[in-house]
Amino acid sequence: MIKNIGGYVITALTICVLLYASLSSNETLDLSKYSTQGLELNYTVSDESDYSDALLASNDTEELFSPYLGKTFVGFKEALAFKESRGNYFTVNNFGYLGKYQFGKETLKMIGIHNPKNFLNNPALQEKAFIANAERNKWILRRDIKNFVGKRINGIVITESGILAAAHLAGPGSVKKYLRSYGIDNFADGFGTTVHYYMKRFSGYDTSFVKPNRKAKAV
Known part of the structure; x- marks a missing residue:
């Protein structure tokens, strides 16, 4: 920022000198002698007010995401993708989970995908x-969503988006166990991420777009 301001000042002073010289002299000024080559003229000034909504209910800097998506469904899936893979479609983690949303091969089979290589490149x-x-998980968890949304477990208010995010992490069966044990049965994945953490981290998003569908397929 200091470098940019300095550039502005130098450019402004140069223009003033040129104008003064042109107004105080009867001679024609040869502008060909002057050039902006090498100067940084493409400035971007950030609007700090844009960052006020960027935390997305988290103090963890790795959770910073687009401040414009908010609590929409797109915000939900993109925030979840960022947590899973930093939004990288083409990554495979140490446990073999694939893509932007880190799907396991068995889960892919359940939604009609049998070629992991094609999936990773698509x-x-x-x-x-x-x-x-998400549609399949919402159908499986429809009764739990009805019975537990709005209740408080382990200090957090249960929301539909938190339930769906936790089901993406651990599967709907683990979410049922967590809810029905009132947080005692708290599954953790290979990296130590728990159902409780996803319930909290992804709470309050609008997931009404997702319709329960027992037979949901991607293809």
Whole structure:
């Protein structure tokens, strides 16, 4: 920022000198002698007010995400993708989970995908897989959503988006166990991430777009 301001000042002083010289002299000024070559003229000034909504209910800097998506469904899936893979469609983790949303091969089979290599190289298919899996999980957990949303477990208010995010992490069966044990049975994945953490981290998003579908398929 200091460098940019300095550039502005130098450019402004140069213009003033040139104007003064042109107004105080009868001679024609040869502008060809002057050039802006090498100067940084493409400035970007950030609007700090844009960052006020960027925390997305988290103090963890790794959770910073687009401040414009808010608590929409797109905000939900993109925040979840950022947590899973930093939004990278083409990554495979140490446990073999694939793509932007880190799907396991068995989960992919349940939603009609039997070629992991094709899945990994097909962003459009990955987006369809996320929707299909969320629809399937919402159908499986429909009674738990009805019975537990709004209740407080382990200090957090249960929301539908938190339930769906936790189901993406651990599967709907682990979410049922967590809810029905009132937080005692708290599954953790290979990296130590728990159902409780996802319930809290992804609470309060609008997931009404997702319709319960027992037979949801991505293809």
